[in-house]
Amino acid sequence: MARKWDKVAVLKGGVSSEREVSLRSGAAIAKGLREGGYTVEEVDLTSVELTLPADVQAVFVALHGSFGEDGGIQQILTDLQMPFTGSGAESCRVAFDKVLTRDRLLENGIPVPVGEVVSVSSDRKIPVPLVVKPPREGSSVGCHLVFEECEWEVAFADAVRHSGVALVEEYIPGRELTIGVVDGQVLPVVEIKTASKWYDFNAKYVTGDTQYVVPAELSPETTDELQAIALQTFHCLEAEGFGRIDFRLTPEGKPYVLELNSIPGFTATSLLPKAAQSAGIGFSELCCRIMELASC
DSSP states (O other): OOOSOSEEEEEEEOSSTTHHHHHHHHHHHHHHHHHTTOEEEEEEEOSSOOOOOTTOOEEEEOOOSTTTTSSHHHHHHHHTTOOBSSOOHHHHHHHHSHHHHHHHHHHTTOOOOOEEEESSGGGOOSOSSEEEEOTTOOTTTTOEEEOSGGGHHHHHHHHHHHHSSEEEEEOOOSEEEEEEEETTEEOOOEEEEOSSSSOOHHHHHTSOOOEEESSOOOOHHHHHHHHHHHHHHHHHTTOOSEEEEEEEEOTTSOEEEEEEESSOOOSTTSHHHHHHHHTTOOHHHHHHHHHHTOBO
């Protein structure tokens, strides 16, 4: 296909708790772009300073977590007038902050679990079972599912350690689902089936026993509803290019949006590429499609 760019940079690594995941995503994206005919420079960021190789025409941002998905690197690239993939700085800032995301989704009538921000453990109002998480982390870092009251203090302390406050939400029983959006195309629904109680960091990256069903076994009506909510979420958070929306679906069929990942995991076995593959979009084609959407 005709390309807008010839020489591009892939930003990977970074300074967040998700650095190792980002290094894997960035390496996979660089390989996919090279297979698509791009000249690719891989840039491993180890600080919040950015120096781009000469003659780079656009950037694929493969940085997860803070200074990747929070709008920091996007603002720098915007100031440099360097085209980059994904959402702009303000959209990333809101999507990365789970409290700001909740507020925006509620304003737009999108269903989210009942939640509260807690800075002192004794101020919590939501009863167990509950989920406690840092508002500004990814990859389930600092997230805990609390089924018993005796588990609360340790879980709360870990969440607060990351962000200073904790977001507490009611636990939604049911199925774990996720839906990718690429260039306005809503991808097939992915169901995540874990051997443990929930899709935590270990289930994502360590144990290797999580199952992914693509497309998820859902009624056509439920699939349509979830995909419509995913696209609505994408638009109301003013996301661009690509993203992935995570859901819980109750046994009664009621969906709840958990968050939008503005730069989801991007190895060949990650959730967004799995969904794209199910839609007939190979990994290299997916990388190239997103690269061509880069703008500043």
